[in-house]
Amino acid sequence: MKKAIILGTVLGAMSLPATAQELTLWSHWADQQAKVEFVESAARAFEEANPGVTIDITWYQKEPLYAALKTALTAGQGPDIFYAETDQTEYMANGLVLDLSDKLNWDAIEPWAQDVWGWEGGVYGFPLEAWTVETYVNQAMLDEMGIDMPVSGAEGQAFVEAVSKIADAGATPMAQGVGDRPYPGAFLTHEILVKKLGADDYESLLRGDGVEWTDPRVRAGLEYAKSIIDAGAFPASFSSIKLGEAHRYFHTQPGAAMLQMGSFYPSRAFAAPDEGGEPDSFELGIVNGPIPPDAACPTCKTIAVGGSFVVNAGSDNTDLAAQFLNSMATPEMGNKWLEANLVQTGIVADPSAIEGENAAYFQKLAAANEGAEYTYGIPVQQMTGTARETFTQVINQAFPAGLIGVDEVIDMMAEAY
């Protein structure tokens, strides 16, 4: 894999009195070339600007990374910088990561990033990746069936009828699969719930400190979701389809009308068709999810902070590490991220400045997010422990798969806290 060039270190040691410094970085995204290039190019640029410094990056898949980190940090080892996500509060709770509130250039970073990585007064993470939950639609298929799906989201019964109509025509209304992820199956349900309850009550529900799962509004939201599921929304192999496969299911084969997915959708879908991308003739639309009746907040949706970098509090090079992170917190880097990865970022960037073939996509994305009120984090990022595990089994998998009904969902979730 890519390793740092040591040349600078050797020269530095021979000629200058400055000592060579090495930063180690462990990250997820081993197979996401665009993100790898982004971070590696930032590293090389930083090395050039700071002779004598080398940055050594090891790329992992997410789960082995977490296992390696947990073991290393427990033993007092571990890299200087590493990948983390906002639900990993254990790092803050155990004092393992550095407070970055006075080390980073916060003007260049989105304000919600500070909320999301905030912990007892400090801010601990630098969010590179952020994504919203969107409903991607196959515009051609919808037009063919005469279904109108407004960008702000179909309301109430209209959506259920649309689903029935598509199912009756023999097509799959919503592609989705939970074969390798604990969250996509829940998109339908939790987006309905956040619209029904409003962001504050929704977050209270997930945390278990106020709103109960037995609340009648929750029940109403779940029943609305159930009516969509019962109308035949999901494919029969829902439980085993993987995230990547769900993309293909939607845009290539067998083809579906809708796909609820994070806005990281383009990272797979905009690849060449024979690498799993959309066919050239595909007409993509972006809308908001279905709005339940009597919704308290019809424009609410979820924004999730994805990959972020944190600094190891036990590192010897904390200032240097923070400097490196700062080197990425510029509008140029922000736009570079957007263009390369086609997914939102925590760095302040200007999507309207993007030109080229993806400009149209960003416009649609902006249109779908106009006036949106956000709740930060998908449920598995906002919940912990047994509640999260139960949520994964029940609302991500069993409920959309049609294995259980609304009563069981409420019972199991209520018991889990």
Place this chain on the structure above:
Amino acid sequence: MAVPKDMNVPAIKVAKVPPSGERDDHANPRSAIAMFLLPALLVYAAFTALPVARTLYNSTHLVVPNRPPEWVGFTHYIELWTDTIFWKAVWNTLTWAAVAPILEVSVATLLALALYAKVPFSRFLRVAWFTPVLMSYVVVGILWMWIYNYDWGALNTMLRAVGLGDWASPWLGHPDTALPSLIAVTTWMWTGFNMVVILAAMSSLPTEVLEAAELDNCGWFGKLWFVILPLIRPTLLNLVVLSFIGKMKIFDLVWVTTQGNPLWATETVSTYVYKRAFQWSTFDLGYPSTIAVIWFFIVMAGVLGLTLLFRQREKLEY
């Protein structure tokens, strides 16, 4: 040399009858014993004993970075008692560990017999039956997920091809079929290994005994049940115990395929331990360590039970 006298020795007999009757110390030289045992004991002490001791320690202490450990007593043990997910995992794992050895060893015995009886192509068959053993769980998991795939997997395709399309279902997606589907996979993986070992054991049986049985006009089945099986009983016990232990620890296969879904139908003790240790947003290993300790006793009980079940009635003569 005549028929070896200790052919009937049961597998775990170390703690019971000494291997060679009464001997004086000349035959148990201390230096030799030490020489033979020391390397293994060193490795064991350094790499196995310490982590295990640590696990025991963790189960009763709160151990997190940057703070001294504190004694928490038996709170985890008490919490474990009411943990429904844990008991579901125990049930699944015990079911797996009970059914799989029976399937794996009995099918393997039949296959070994077939090879022993010199059916055609036995060389090829031996290799063919053994290939599943060689694959890593990661790839086996992927492979069988493809086979069980609802839309284009081999199983459903075959069912639809013979007109049994109604039986096609999302095998790994339904709580009732998920665990049996995975049991079929582990059976596929390990039966070949058992077959090879049993075949080796059968082939090292003395021919005089078998010829004697033939002279006594034992039928095919009689020869099997009354002569061959009892003689290879130690081997069978070994294999059952190994299979039992392997299933009690099973993790990789479940993790690659279902991660315990749907609704914990395939949750095993090891996957639950992993989730608790690595996915629970805490550095405290107390709870998974507690599970490990409790599970240790349960498995030990199972192994001892199996050994007793298989034990020979007669002691051996020397």
Place this chain on the structure above:
Amino acid sequence: MNGTRISPNGLRMAALLLFIAIYTAYAAGPFVWVAMMSLRTTTEIAADPYALPWPLHFDKFVSAWTDSNYDAYFFNSVGIVLTAVVILTVIGGMAAHCFARYRFRFKGLIYFIIFSTIIFPPQVTVIGLFQIMVDYGLYNSRIGLVLVYVSIQLPITIYILESFFARIPGDLFDAARIDGYSEWEIFWKISLPVALPAISTTVILNTILLWNEFLYAVVLITDDDKRTLPLGVLRFMGDQLEDVGMIATGLMIAIVPVVLIYVFFSERLIQGMTAGAVK
């Protein structure tokens, strides 16, 4: 003669052959499917999962080997597993011989303690083990991984070998001792050769399990140059595109050495079996 005959009953024979045919399809079918897929590209597979490979894309093996650092992973795996299995066979054999042939105080207890650790789930002990490795300075080293592999397979190796050693008749040893053999010579020249079938079994088992071992490899090794094959296969399994074709190719590369070990040692196994019958 080594075999026996099943009584020539046509129906029984037919049932047996049917059983064999079905089982062979069940056992070998998936492997054949993967072998075919390893020579096809992912697009071809997506179009028709069960077609025969044509054209034969041998270049995929080359690209897996050179582009993805597979060669480094392969040699690391070979070195680590080979060393570990050799060490296991020798010290496991020594310990098993000791348990089988000698009596001494606490023998039962020691044996029980060693055997019982098979049962601990590695997911929990891995963290404690990791701290120990750091203390010894063996973290992120291939030698460290070798020693860990030896330690995790030691109980099963001793268990299998001990039960076989114990069945070797005591007269052999009495005779050898009278002939003036030292204890070590008894072990090396008598126990080991006679126990060759059991040793082959443990060699095969250990090789397979360690070759495919994943959890310790990912936690204890962080340098990409020191990584082993299971992690290599995982690289093709990223979530961007499940590169089915390349996974199959990677798998075939991972399987071939294990097949070779098996074939080599199973010949010994057969020799051991025939030698055993002609006593």
